[in-house]
Amino acid sequence: MIQEVEMFKAVGEETRLRIMRIVLKAQSDLCACEIIDILEKPQYTVSKSLGVLVAAGVLSERREGRMMFYTPVLTAITEPLFMSIRQIKCACNEAFKGDFARLSKRLASRVNGVCVEGCAK
Numbered sequence: 022m023i024q025e026v027e028m029f030k031a032v033g034e035e036t037r038l039r040i041m042r043i044v045l046k047a048q049s050d051l052c053a054c055e056i057i058d059i060l061e062k063p064q065y066t067v068s069k070s071l072g073v074l075v076a077a078g079v080l081s082e083r084r085e086g087r088m089m090f091y092t093p094v095l096t097a098i099t100e101p102l103f104m105s106i107r108q109i110k111c112a113c114n115e116a117f118k119g120d121f122a123r124l125s126k127r128l129a130s131r132v133n134g135v136c137v138e139g140c141a142k
Contacts, residue, residue, distance in 0.1 A: 027078070028099065029102065031076075036066060036070045040056060040074060042106055045103055049092075049128075053089045053090075056071070058123065059123040059124050060120070071089075078098075079099055
């Protein structure tokens with residue numbers, strides 16, 4: 022039960038919840054620069070939040086050259102949490118409103134399914 026508690030604590034903050042929503046919606050690995058641009062948050066804030074999510078076991082990370090990629094860790098323990106996150110309706114929260122639109126724009130700018138833009142900021 023300790024692992025489940027840590028997972029819920031990890032996603033219990035706005036930036037980390039937003040990260041999980043876009044990573045789950047993307048249905049593919051996202052690089053850190055894509056996440057930073059989608060959230061329109063400082064690199065430090067996003068990196069710190071990604072570290073918490075990786076430590077809690079809900080995201081995995083892999084490095085390719087200078088780029089870090091993040092993907093959800095799908096297990097019997099994480100799947101109920103991910104289902105809950107997918108069902109959240111956030112239209113009333115200003116911070117969530119443009120996330121999926123910016124995600125679609127960033128995914129459309131990939132070349133052969135790979136991020137080539139880097140961070141816009």
